[in-house]
Amino acid sequence: MTTTKQALDFEMNEALPKIVVVGGGAGGLNLVTRLSRSLGRKGKADVTLVDENLSHIWKPSLHEFSAGTKGPDEEISFLEHSNRNGYKFRLGRFAGINYQDRQVMLDPVLNEQNIELSPARALLYDVLVLAIGSRSNDFGTPGVSEHCLFLDTPTEAKRLQSEILNLCLRMETGALHVGDEKVRIAIVGGGATGVELAAELREATEQLGRNGIDLLQIPESVGITVIEAADRLVAALPKALSQNVLHELNSLNIDVRLNTRVASVSDKSIKLADGEDLKAEIIVWAAGILSNKALATAVDLEIGSLGRLKVRPTLQATNQDHIFVMGDAADCEWAEKGQPLPPRAQVAFQQAEFLNTQIQNVLSNRPLKDFTYKDHGSLVALSSSTAIGSLMGRALGTFTIKGWLARRAYKYLHYQHEAAVQGHARALIRTVLSVAMRRVRPQLKLH
Ligand SMILES: Cc1cc2nc3c(=O)[nH]c(=O)nc-3n(C[C@H](O)[C@H](O)[C@H](O)COP(=O)(O)OP(=O)(O)OC[C@H]3O[C@@H](n4cnc5c(N)ncnc54)[C@H](O)[C@@H]3O)c2cc1C
Structure with missing residues (x-):
């Protein structure tokens, strides 16, 4: 059930509110694209994305990159994407928060030759969103x-x-x-x-x-x-x-x-x-998940399960009204099940949609809302042509899906993400091109 929350007592750093999203992954890039459309391009806010990498890869396809079945043409350059969508991109590694001055602190980023690509710096924020994902969990296993x-x-x-x-x-x-x-x-x-x-x-x-x-x-x-x-x-x-x-x-x-x-x-x-x-x-x-190590530097924020940052149902950090956390980085209660939400692209996607509206509420001094997760099921890909899983629909309830159709449904999750960050026309063209390219280039990256 959606409950309304008190509007934020909002005092901005400058005339134009500064929204900084740290982490341009499945959740962060989606959110920043939506914020640019709803606020940035309309001159209602200054929207900035920070990432330690120069390009975005949709994390659920990392296993395809590692097998060589997907290549660099699937990456999205943050510089090009920010230019086209009207937000600022800043290369930097999240290093902490200066709560007093509302600044997000960034560590330098070095390239493979140890040359500094961006120095340590600080960015002012009025609203900060942390979306820096998670890592696998070694459970302290030696070696x-x-x-x-x-x-x-x-x-x-x-x-x-x-x-x-x-x-x-x-x-x-x-x-x-x-x-x-x-x-x-x-x-x-x-x-x-x-x-x-x-x-x-x-x-x-x-x-x-x-x-x-x-x-x-x-x-x-x-x-x-x-x-x-x-x-x-x-x-x-x-x-x-x-x-x-x-x-x-x-x-x-x-x-x-x-x-x-x-x-x-x-x-x-x-x-x-x-x-x-x-x-x-x-x-x-590839066992389990644990918070991104950089979150440990966000010292004033409450740590929840698996070292992630605890959030309220509004997705605000428990003790900082101006800081939101989303995706794998957030320990968010799944009210329906009485357990934390799973680290899934589906969660990050829905939270991006939600935070776009929530942040508009913040800037307009409207009451905040609670995030409600709608589970649409889980699918596992078992090669390029088949998948298996269970889906949940309002009309059909929970049902099992396997084979070619399941693989199409699995791909649809990626398409949904592409459409959110590229727009439907581009997403469609990229999909058609990627199918066509598969016919003319090697099916595997062989170098
Ligand atoms: C192989 C694989 C398959 C998966 N398959 C599925 C699936 O089928 N369905 C599903 O729902 N989920 C799947 N997942 C899980 C899904 O990928 C994650 O839940 C989702 O990507 C989380 O989104 P996020 O935005 O929170 O983080 P991410 O997508 O991980 O993005 C984090 C971003 O933060 C940046 N970043 C990290 N640290 C810093 C820092 N210190 N400073 C600045 N930037 C930083 C990263 O560069 C990255 O761009 C899969 C995961 C893997 C690894």
């Missing part, structure tokens, strides 16, 4: 940060893509002696990320086999293992669907180990809690 690859950022996804390609090339040329042992890629975490990555990698290694890496034409020359501590895969899905996901992965020759805990990780080896040593050339850690 994970040193020996595992991750799938949390575009840089990490690209590194994984290059490591997998290098592994396959080394196998093919004999630089890596394969012997009788199977070369293994191990993925720790059987949630949506781990499952989608495993299926995508199986497809990618088969395609590499068709692209001149002859050794990969031998079935199962690369073993893929998913390790999950719980008794089923993708706990967000109903139990019966988890079972279907397991069958699908098995049919793709992916070895799944349920009820299996990782005790520690060392170089190319995973020590399981039962004492077994599992050898793997590449180990990807």
